[in-house]
Amino acid sequence: MIFTDEYINGIILKVEEASKNKDKDYFCSSRDVFQVRIDSYALGTSKYLESAIIGEIGNNTFDHNWDFAEGHARGTYLKLYDFENTVILADFGRGIRKSLERVYQAKDDKAALEIAFTQQISGRAPEQRGNGLKFVLENMQKKNWDLYFQSGIGCCIISDGIVTFKENNVDILGCLAILVFDGGKDEYTNK
């Protein structure tokens, strides 16, 4: 399991620091900026399914958030290039549980994530949406790629093809996604 507490909490700290510094190298403040970066990634790497997965997660930031936490950057954090196998996305928006609140009262963050990743449900009902995270889960699992997704204290983890929902001891604002695709080298562990 690559997603140790130390690894995850290290990334949480780095993303928070980038957000507080409003670091434009990583934060896409609008959907257009995000789209350009993904276009460049897709065309530069030919990782098309990976790009679709990244696109689904990143666009959720703009589909479900108008305001972001005070003192934090607007939009979505996207870290793509340094080491190609690990892609990190994050935002400081309302998070999954609050996004679903209009249509589903989850008992906690973990329950909200379980619903979001396994059912067709969207906080933007009656619009017919809500397949994006299911698409992410199904394809990450099918390709045997690893995923760590956290919102609040709820986490969805795919590792070695197995999906688990659990709680982290560190509460986060918004959402954090760590996607580990084949090949390359991991920046944080240097392996």
Place this chain on the structure above:
Amino acid sequence: MNIQISKFGEILMSRPAGKDAFSMANAYIFSDLTPDEKIELDFAGVKVLTPSWADEFVTGIKKSFSNTIEFLNTDNESVEASLKVVLN
């Protein structure tokens, strides 16, 4: 009627972009559609497709027209995976 989806772009991702593509097609492409005509959506040349874009475009067609829809050149992984989600 054959529609080359790549004319909307090689990388098709967001819901707003999918919605806009359908609106454009509705105004300028489907205006020539006859009731019994099959709609062929040809994905040749599309590199990245997400379920969000596909949902806005395909569901837009399904809601507006009862014509048969055929999906061509769907072998790109992201196209195949996204259409699977949208058509289920």
